[in-house]
Amino acid sequence: MSSPEIETLTQALAKLPGLGPRSARRAVLHLLKKREAALGPLLRALEAVNDKLTSCHLCGNVDTSDPCGICADPRRDARMLCVVEEVADLWALDRSRLFPGRFHVLGGRLSALEGIRPEDLSIDLLIGRIAAGGIDEVVLAMNATLEGQTTAHYIADRLESFPVRLTQLAHGLPVGGELDYLDEGTLAQALRARRPVS
Numbered sequence: 336m337s338s339p340e341i342e343t344l345t346q347a348l349a350k351l352p353g354l355g356p357r358s359a360r361r362a363v364l365h366l367l368k369k370r371e372a373a374l375g376p377l378l379r380a381l382e383a384v385n386d387k388l389t390s391c392h393l394c395g396n397v398d399t400s401d402p403c404g405i406c407a408d409p410r411r412d413a414r415m416l417c418v419v420e421e422v423a424d425l426w427a428l429d430r431s432r433l434f435p436g437r438f439h440v441l442g443g444r445l446s447a448l449e450g451i452r453p454e455d456l457s458i459d460l461l462i463g464r465i466a467a468g469g470i471d472e473v474v475l476a477m478n479a480t481l482e483g484q485t486t487a488h489y490i491a492d493r494l495e496s497f498p499v500r501l502t503q504l505a506h507g508l509p510v511g512g513e514l515d516y517l518d519e520g521t522l523a524q525a526l527r528a529r530r531p532v533s
């Protein structure tokens with residue numbers, strides 16, 4: 336039997352995505368055995384992130400600085416903007432390293448079922464960024480779900496009067512596929528073969 340403290344730690348880790356009780360126990364055991372090499376650095380890393388955690392007021396990304404590292408990076412192509420549903424999608428696409436521009440996180444997708452309306456998402460902020468000018472292409476990188484596509488169409492309608500090229504990820508994304516779960520090769524392919532919004 337573990338102490339209450341160790342049990343609490345195990346339970347906290349078991350709630351993380353991708354872990355379960357069994358993996359959490361193994362992780363905890365590792366941390367306890369490698370106190371210097373693993374527990375200390377993990378603790379310091381968690382504290383550092385917790386101290387600085389913020390969300391980017393420009394794009395909605397989660398980072399330890401505002402503007403986030405992507406928005407603040409002068410090497411990014413400011414003329415290209417990729418719109419995603421969630422921060423996880425931004426991270427997935429950015430991992431593929433094929434999109435040289437910046438991002439915009441909506442904070443979800445339209446859903447009649449869940450009562451999520453346009454004003455619940457950062458769509459006005461997006462329109463504002465595009466209205467400010469300097470953006471040539473907007474990639475609508477919504478998930479290949481019904482709600483994701485509904486959201487993409489809604490945004491495409493709202494952007495109709497702006498002089499920007501609207502593109503979307505190529506089909507070949509599995510139907511119902513969520514970006515975060517795709518391997519980088521599939522994502523890269525979908526991004527490379529992006530097509531105009533019809």
Ligand SMILES: [Zn+2]
Nearest residue numbers: 391394403406
């Ligand atoms: Zn940002």
